[in-house]
Amino acid sequence: MEALKGIKVLDFTHVQSGPTCTQLLAWFGADVIKVERPGSGDPTRGQLVDVPGADSLYFTMLNHNKRSLTLNTKNETGKRILQRLIKKCDVLVENFAPGAMERMGFGWEQIQKLNPRMIMASVKGFGPGPYEDCKVYENVAQCAGGAASTTGFLDGPPTVTGAQIGDSGTGLHLALGIVTALYQRHETGIGQRVLAAMQDGVINLCRVKLRDQQRLAAGPLTEYSQYGEGIDFGDTTPRAGNDSGGGQPGRILKCKGWETDPNAYTYFITQAAAWPKICKAINKPAWVDDPNYATPNARLTRLNEVFDAIESWTMTKTKFEVMQICNPLDIPVGPILSMKEISEEESLRETGTIVEIDHPERGKYLSVGCPVKLSASPAEVKRSPLLGEHTKEILRSELGYTDNELDEILESGAVG
């Protein structure tokens, strides 16, 4: 049994943030009806195209398990169809620019009138405030949410991260808001508005940096490399390079093959409890008891020397050998895996985290599967829909239109 079976989602999302959310709901078994503009659909269908004439990977990797309905919501017949769909569905999800749903005639007030049980969920760039009317994209959110100012090296510019914390991160937050609202609806019988602002989602993910901002008042952040290097702290959380955020010094170190392989590196944490084993592994047994190295505090001003010594050892091993040696010793390390390595990793295929999908236009391709595993509701990943693939099916089965009525709807230009 699928966990969200029976929940109908009217999916007005496009690009990445909203589709991430509705894809999760679909993986968990909700019936997600993706409403797309006739003729063009979600703009990502045609973005970053690798197979001419086929839906792009951008689209196909964000819209699994959904049905596609083309509907012009600015056409009078289209509006009437939408009103009927709103009455039938449990959740409406959208990530249009601020005000677009209202301009369409389907703001929260109208939707509540049509269906008081409806949960209306939105991604916006910013919450209420000076920037609420702005259109926002991934990297804008990373910058406005504090991620960019705290990412990168101290002597370099602010840096964005490849993880799409603004888009996909906010989609995850929104999905949690939706299932929470569905849960509350069991008690109250009525829906509610759910808003996930991208800036808020990024701030939530950057909380350790807000933690550090406040710790600055109590003195320098000793676990940051700049402390050991004698560089003064300013009045805001600085960029910390590859330092680990948890208070245990960690860095990215070269491994065997680094001269030619850009990912021949490992993350290495000098966790206090593992120090004696680290010293033995890297052949520095004297450091276990030497007062200059034996305690975390003593090491703080010697971190460059300590990591240089560890790196001299990691450079003699591959990143996988480092993992094999350190794991049994409880020394926390992590190989820097390339996307090629991830896409070829058997265990990720076995768990369904990476899946191979067949698509009628593009053939076989790799995609992410559901990253959250429910024991009683395993996610079966199905390919994304072609534009308007389910239009007639939805109009017939959900709204009961006859073939004659369908012909009239087609003529009106409301679908197509």
Ligand code: COA
């Ligand atoms: N039928 C008729 N009109 C439709 C339609 C349909 N099925 N689907 C969309 N439209 C219309 C909308 O009503 C809107 O019209 P309006 O401007 O007259 O009100 C128009 O298409 C475009 O929507 P919009 O959201 O403004 O697209 P955009 O390309 O200008 O902006 C974003 C894109 C992502 C910047 C913007 O949607 C946004 O800021 N979204 C919120 C934050 C977000 O999710 N950002 C990350 C995206 S990954």
